[in-house]
Amino acid sequence: MDNGSxxxxxxxxxxxxxxxxxxxxxxxxxxxxxxxxxxxGAGKTTLLRILCGLSEADAGAFHWRGLSPALERGxxxxxxxxxxxxxxxxxxxxxxxxxxxxxxxxxxRAADTVAQAISAADDFGIAGWLDTPCAKLSQGxxxxxxxxxxxxxxxxxxxxxxxxxxxxxxxxxxxxxxLAAHLERGGAALVATHGALAPPGRPAAHNLRxxxxx
Numbered sequence: 001m002d003n004g005s006x007x008x009x010x011x012x013x014x015x016x017x018x019x020x021x022x023x024x025x026x027x028x029x030x031x032x033x034x035x036x037x038x039x040x041g042a043g044k045t046t047l048l049r050i051l052c053g054l055s056e057a058d059a060g061a062f063h064w065r066g067l068s069p070a071l072e073r074g075x076x077x078x079x080x081x082x083x084x085x086x087x088x089x090x091x092x093x094x095x096x097x098x099x100x101x102x103x104x105x106x107x108x109r110a111a112d113t114v115a116q117a118i119s120a121a122d123d124f125g126i127a128g129w130l131d132t133p134c135a136k137l138s139q140g141x142x143x144x145x146x147x148x149x150x151x152x153x154x155x156x157x158x159x160x161x162x163x164x165x166x167x168x169x170x171x172x173x174x175x176x177x178x179l180a181a182h183l184e185r186g187g188a189a190l191v192a193t194h195g196a197l198a199p200p201g202r203p204a205a206h207n208l209r210x211x212x213x214x
């Protein structure tokens with residue numbers, strides 16, 4: 001068993017009958033991140049959804065630290081976190097209630113979930129919105145709240161789909177510092193992005209551009 005990397009072998013995937021990618025090989029080790037780029041429709045979201053187990057590939061295989069969603073779905077999802085374009089939050093609940101829910105998914109003790117939510121909100125600059133229903137947040141505020149899940153779920157592999165969309169410069173800076181700290185702890189990340197991210201001291205180890213030969 002490989003205890004330290006994401007390994008993708010000969011992966012192929014399509015959408016609506018159109019092949020997006022074939023023969024994709026990638027090894028992403030702990031402490032590394034990969035920037036996934038490409039034009040709209042090139043398959044960035046599709047790739048991340050496959051790697052988190054929400055969609056299926058046409059061919060190939062992958063695993064993170066020896067685990068695959070096909071064989072050990074529960075254990076895989078304990079270690080892998082996907083944040084897409086949607087927040088994943090219930091709009092009628094407060095930011096604190098949503099973050100407490102996701103803290104619980106990370107197997108925190110019930111007494112710890114509120115404390116983790118408050119800490120995450122403070123780190124992402126949203127402490128003043130904890131009691132606000134998510135339906136009343138701006139898009140930028142909701143994006144910050146959604147990304148705060150990275151601090152409460154404790155996953156070792158992050159799959160982030162355009163995480164900078166809707167963030168101001170302060171939010172981007174917080175995200176970059178958060179990503180750098182995650183990598184320093186030995187985590188890894190695939191980040192689909194149209195713009196450059198610059199986590200301090202942690203340039204991308206891989207640059208994967210979809211829609212071209214890979």
